Amino acid sequence: LADARDGSIFALFVLPSHEHRGHGTQLLDAAVWWLRQRGHGTLTLSTGMHSSAVKFYERRGWRTVEVLPSREFRMVLLVDESPSQR
Numbered sequence: 001l002a003d004a005r006d007g008s009i010f011a012l013f014v015l016p017s018h019e020h021r022g023h024g025t026q027l028l029d030a031a032v033w034w035l036r037q038r039g040h041g042t043l044t045l046s047t048g049m050h051s052s053a054v055k056f057y058e059r060r061g062w063r064t065v066e067v068l069p070s071r072e073f074r075m076v077l078l079v080d081e082s083p084s085q086r
Contacts, residue, residue: 002031007040012053028060036079043079046072 001010009031014024035043045062047053049071054064057075066074 002035004035004038004040007035007038007043009035009043009045012045024056025060028057032077032079041079043077044074046070046074048072 001012002008003010009028012024012027012031014027032043045057046068047057049067054073054075057077058064060077062075062077064073065076068074
């Protein structure tokens with residue numbers, strides 16, 4: 001789920017039985033592209049501090065900028081730095 005109002009990705013999930021097949025990367029790339037087409041240069045999301053998703057996002061250019069009171073990381077992606085945009 002990507003939100004064009006604020007340039008955020010709210011949810012991106014792949015069934016455990018389908019992990020490590022590139023589906024998550026394809027979903028993320030589609031969401032980044034869609035938000036970029038709507039004029040967003042900086043994208044945001046939050047994910048659990050101890051989630052395997054942190055490394056997934058970091059490998060794709062996302063950076064942690066804040067620890068939220070909910071014990072989640074707020075991460076950002078500058079679209080110009082997205083690996084799929086290089």
